[in-house]
Amino acid sequence: MKRIAIVLAAMLVTAAVPVGAVTAQQSSAESSAYAGTHVSFDASENAVTNYTVDGETVLQSVSTSSQANAGIGLDIALSAVTDIDASALSLGTTTETSATVQADSGATLNAHDNPKGTLVIAAGDESQYVTANLSGESKAEQVDDSRVVVENDNRTGTFIVVGDGEVTVNEEGNVSADLAEDSRLVFRSYDGERTAEDERSEELIANGSAAAEVYVMQENGSTVADTVTYDEQTTVETTSDAKDNVTMTIDRSVHEGTIVMTTVSEEALAATDNLSVTVDGEAAVEAESYSELQSAANGGDNSAYLVQETSADAESNVYVAVNHFSEREVSMTNDDSSTTDSTTADDETTSSSTNAPGFGIGVSVVALAGAALFARRRA
Known part of the structure; x- marks a missing residue:
């Protein structure tokens, strides 16, 4: 019976740990990952990886770098930009429907937790290069200077340049973009093939x-x-x-x-x-x-x-x-x-909002204390 009392006491101590401490530990451990209803990804040291929409990984990785620090020659063709000195990334603000990733280059990557899994890369105050490595057997096809279509197993996606810039299929079959300051690169994905309605929406963007x-x-x-x-x-x-x-x-x-x-x-x-x-x-x-x-x-x-x-x-x-x-x-x-x-x-x-499960720690402590008292009486 003494063993039971000791175990119950240990459980009481564990239950008394503040919720904030547990949340902080979890937050620290999960600070580089995001998982929403539709979208999930990891923010590694210098790339957004495993960008997944409704269970399918549509992009293997996305990286960005200011053009001044990309390690790329001034006269190189965009299609030859396949590897850049990618900027460091950090996962920032998350809301019920979005997550923000900040790049040291000044670019911002906003992932939107909606059925299209929209990803918006804003160049900020500096011109940027963006490279996106595709997943699996994905294939990329050029539509025009502002759009590239990517076909996955079950989803189709489109990269769209908004503002001054260009996007292309690079020499490795992946996607590279050149964004002037204050311009944006948008990625939208669709369940199955793009429709005429989807194409018209892309044109408006x-x-x-x-x-x-x-x-x-x-x-x-x-x-x-x-x-x-x-x-x-x-x-x-x-x-x-x-x-x-x-x-x-x-x-x-x-x-x-x-x-x-x-x-x-x-x-x-x-x-x-x-x-x-x-x-x-x-x-x-x-x-x-x-x-x-x-x-x-x-x-x-x-x-x-x-x-x-x-x-x-x-x-x-x-x-x-x-x-x-x-x-x-x-x-x-x-x-x-x-x-x-x-x-x-x-x-x-x-x-x-995130709340403690069940009735909270206060009720749990009372319940465990009652159990300990019952064990002592049985002893």
């Missing part, structure tokens, strides 16, 4: 027509939103305070209009014929084509929107063209939701 992309998803009973920005001038804050209602506050430091692409799950917003879109309380016009959408974004008389079905189940794309800025509020509502009862308030967009 590459030519600067689309400044941001928002994913509104239903996860673990809550609505979460992930925002991907493609320039430094635009920020988007998204809320979903009830089913079938999504509100975006878009702030843009220039007057010119832009397109915000949204992908919404049916649980968050059923984008049917009853969808209505307003900008600052005024109804947006439903566009019949992409050209009408772009005309609205280029200073048209009214803001506009376009709804497109996707190949994914229970998802829709809603493109919203806002005709001018600075700060505008966009609301998307399914008019059928007017009869929805108050229980939909549980769908409010929230941030995840």
Whole structure:
């Protein structure tokens, strides 16, 4: 019985260790890795490795270096840039839907935990080289100077240059990019083959027509939103305070209009014929084509929107063209939701938090103490 008492005492001591200490140890051990609902990767000393989307590794590694320190000759062709003196990396801020990796070169790599596994590499204040080594039997194909398509076993991905720069298939069959300062390299992946809709979205990103992309998803009973920005001038804050209602506050430091692409799950917003879109309380016009959408974004008389079905189940794309800025509020509502009862308030967009399991350490200590007392009485 003395042995039982000793074991129980040891368990009490272990249970009394502060939660923060355990969390800190785990944080230290896992500081170079990220694992979200859709995306996971490791941030090694100088590369993002094993970049995986929905269980499939789409990129073996991604490295970046300022052009001044890349160890590359000034007159070398981009296709010959296969090995660079890669900058040191460190995993920085993580949120419910994204993770940031900072490079010593000044570049920033933002991984977005959405179904496309979007990775955005921002050059920052210096020109950068980026090299991406593909995984497995992947094949890369040049589309134009701003796009390279990568085909994996079950997924297809596209590298897109936004701003001044170039991306190409290099001599080793991998991908190399040359980014001017303040430019970005975007990687998006698709489950299966790219559709015509995917290609049109890529064009809007590459030519600067689309400044941001928002994913509104239903996860673990809550609505979460992930925002991907493609320039430094635009920020988007998204809320979903009830089913079938999504509100975006878009702030843009220039007057010119832009397109915000949204992908919404049916649980968050059923984008049917009853969808209505307003900008600052005024109804947006439903566009019949992409050209009408772009005309609205280029200073048209009214803001506009376009709804497109996707190949994914229970998802829709809603493109919203806002005709001018600075700060505008966009609301998307399914008019059928007017009869929805108050229980939909549980769908409010929230941030995840980490709590101690079960009833907490206090209750565990009391339970163990009771067990120890029982053991003494039996003795």
